[in-house]
Amino acid sequence: MAGPPRDIEALINLMARLPGLGPRSARRAALHLIRKRGALMQPLAQTMMAVAQNARDCLRCGNISTGNLCPICSDPTRGTGQICVVEGVADLWAMERGRTFQGRYHVLGGTLSALDDIGPEDLRLPKLKSRVAEEDATEVILALNATVDGQTTAHYIADDLVDLGITITSLAQGVPIGGELDYLDDGTILAALRARRRL
Amino acid sequence: MAGPPRDIEALINLMARLPGLGPRSARRAALHLIRKRGALMQPLAQTMMAVAQNARDCLRCGNISTGNLCPICSDPTRGTGQICVVEGVADLWAMERGRTFQGRYHVLGGTLSALDDIGPEDLRLPKLKSRVAEEDATEVILALNATVDGQTTAHYIADDLVDLGITITSLAQGVPIGGELDYLDDGTILAALRARRRL
Numbered sequence: 001m002a003g004p005p006r007d008i009e010a011l012i013n014l015m016a017r018l019p020g021l022g023p024r025s026a027r028r029a030a031l032h033l034i035r036k037r038g039a040l041m042q043p044l045a046q047t048m049m050a051v052a053q054n055a056r057d058c059l060r061c062g063n064i065s066t067g068n069l070c071p072i073c074s075d076p077t078r079g080t081g082q083i084c085v086v087e088g089v090a091d092l093w094a095m096e097r098g099r100t101f102q103g104r105y106h107v108l109g110g111t112l113s114a115l116d117d118i119g120p121e122d123l124r125l126p127k128l129k130s131r132v133a134e135e136d137a138t139e140v141i142l143a144l145n146a147t148v149d150g151q152t153t154a155h156y157i158a159d160d161l162v163d164l165g166i167t168i169t170s171l172a173q174g175v176p177i178g179g180e181l182d183y184l185d186d187g188t189i190l191a192a193l194r195a196r197r198r199l
Numbered sequence: 200m201a202g203p204p205r206d207i208e209a210l211i212n213l214m215a216r217l218p219g220l221g222p223r224s225a226r227r228a229a230l231h232l233i234r235k236r237g238a239l240m241q242p243l244a245q246t247m248m249a250v251a252q253n254a255r256d257c258l259r260c261g262n263i264s265t266g267n268l269c270p271i272c273s274d275p276t277r278g279t280g281q282i283c284v285v286e287g288v289a290d291l292w293a294m295e296r297g298r299t300f301q302g303r304y305h306v307l308g309g310t311l312s313a314l315d316d317i318g319p320e321d322l323r324l325p326k327l328k329s330r331v332a333e334e335d336a337t338e339v340i341l342a343l344n345a346t347v348d349g350q351t352t353a354h355y356i357a358d359d360l361v362d363l364g365i366t367i368t369s370l371a372q373g374v375p376i377g378g379e380l381d382y383l384d385d386g387t388i389l390a391a392l393r394a395r396r397r398l
Contacts, residue, residue, distance in 0.1 A: 002270045002295055007249050008263060014243040019231050020224040029217045031289055034263060037251040044213040045247035050206050052236040052244065064207060064233060071201045090230055096201055 008034070060131070062107030062124050064089050078104050081138040083131060085157060087111055087145060095143060103141075106131065111149040112156055120156065128157070132164055142170040207233070259330070261306030261323050263288050277303050280337040282330065284356060286310055286344060294342060302340075305330065310348040311355055319355065327356070331363055341369040 003009065008030060016026035033041040057063070058070035065071070072078055082103030086092050092105050108123045120126070132140065140161060144150035158168050174192035175184065202208065207229060215225035232240040256262070257269035264270070271277055281302030285291050291304050307322045319325070331339065339360060343349035357367050373391035374383065 002274070003292055004263065005254075005265050005270070007246060007253065007265070011243075011246045011250050014239065014246055017239055018228045020220065020228060025219040027289060027292070029219060031263075031287070032218050033247065034250065034254050037254060040213065040216055041247050041251045044210075045244045045251065047206060047210045047213055048232065048240050048244035048247070051210050051233065052240045054206065055204075055233050055236060064203065064230075066204050066206075071204070075201075088230070090226060093202055093226070 004030075058107075061105050062089075062109055062127075063092055063105060072104055078102060079135065080104075081136060082141060083128070083135070083137050083139070084141045084143050085128065086143050087150065087153075091143065091145070101141075103139075104135075108144075108153070111144065111147075111153040113149050120160075123153075125157070125160070129160065129164070132161065132166060137166060139167040139169060142168065144170070146173060203229075256306075260304050261288075261308060261326075262291055262304060271303055277301060278334065279303075280335060281340060282327070282334070282336050282338070283340040283342050284327065285342050286349065286352075290342065290344070300340075302338075303334075307352070310343065310346075310352040312348050319359075322352075324356070324359070328359065328363070331360065331365060336365060338366040338368060341367065343369070345372060 004012065011033070012023075012026050012030045015021055015029050016023050018026075021029060033044070054066045055064055056066070056068075058065040058073055059068050060073045061070060063070040063072060067074070080103040082101070083106050084095060084101055084103060085106045085108060086095065087108050087110060089107055092107060095101055095105070106124065106128050108125065108128075110118055110123055112118055112120065112123070128140075131137065140157070142154040142157060144154045154170055158170075161168055172195060173188070174195055175181070175188065181189065203211065210232070211222075211225050211229045214220055214228050215222050217225075220228060232243070253265045254263055255265070255267075257264040257272055258267050259272045260269060262269040262271060266273070279302040281300070282305050283294060283300055283302060284305045284307060285294065286307050286309060288306055291306060294300055294304070305323065305327050307324065307327075309317055309322055311317055311319065311322070327339075330336065339356070341353040341356060343353045353369055357369075360367055371394060372387070373394055374380065374387065380388065
């Protein structure tokens with residue numbers, strides 16, 4: 001049996017380790033790359049090389065950065081005393097797409113999880129407490145995912161920071177914009193009903 | 200708004216051009232690569248570079264190769280006089296996984312398609328006719344997909360080669376191994392019934 005040549009086999013195996021790609025879609029993606037080797041594969045390889053060499057974690061907040069501090073932490077106008085806690089960099093990008101929050105972030109790098117044996121010392125949690133003091137923060141906004149692990153982590157952080165005497169808030173839960181009630185789960189409807197507002 | 204740094208943005212945009220990845224899954228894959236920059240992104244970039252430099256089409260059959268001829272065309276034991284025509288390299292790999300066919304291949308690089316304006320001159324079709332003569336082939340096996348375009352192409356090739364006096368066959372159509380009749384479409388059941396065999 002003559003399968004793909006050895007380095008193409010290696011390419012397929014590496015591609016299959018990306019999230020969202022299985023063995024079959026990795027084969028398809030590899031063949032697509034080989035067909036477009038000049039227009040896509042070479043630029044992609046060069047960009048990966050550059051990113052692999054330059055990308056690092058922001059020393060302060062954990063955001064992806066090309067310097068010691070990320071653009072948000074380097075920007076003096078964003079030192080508003082608000083720190084928004086997110087699970088990962090993808091969540092930070094999602095918050096930034098909202099174009100509303102003007103403060104800084106703190107990227108935990110995951111959530112507490114008893115099942116996966118992830119405790120507070122595995123996350124960027126101790127650092128958060130020291131940042132609140134160093135940066136004279138007045139509010140910590142918990143923008144964690146509305147999952148069991150996310151909410152467990154939010155409660156843990158709220159307990160941990162309660163002595164500091166700052167405001168601790170979390171994102172509102174309710175009906176998403178454009179959402180139809182008929183398609184929402186019972187938990188969301190219950191949360192939206194509990195947090196109902198006077199018009 | 201502070202989105203991803205510029206070269207990470209470029210990485211995400213290039214990843215989003217892979218089949219099976221959209222903007223959101225490209226972001227996820229890029230973040231995964233950045234997290235595993237030593238263990239995954241650097242090896243992947245190096246492998247892509249190597250493949251982009253070495254990969255070419257086999258001059259004879261169109262298979263992906265690292266030399267002028269692919270391993271199958273270079274192997275004298277595979278000159279059995281049988282040429283199996285496939286649409287793409289992925290189909291060739293699928294046939295090879297079957298571990299039964301001992302002849303050589305001819306990769307068309309697509310199918311005839313009036314809608315997409317793909318005619319015989321856009322495929323590796325003229326080359327097939329000359330190969331049959333050069334290699335003293337006795338049988339051409341049409342292993343094209345059971346789609347409208349695939350079957351149109353198969354009929355075109357069969358017509359094109361009829362003067363050469365060789366055997367032209369195509370893969371059998373019927374119930375796939377492990378398939379349940381209740382889940383099969385009517386066309387497949389009809390084809391399987393028409394091609395029924397005496398036990």
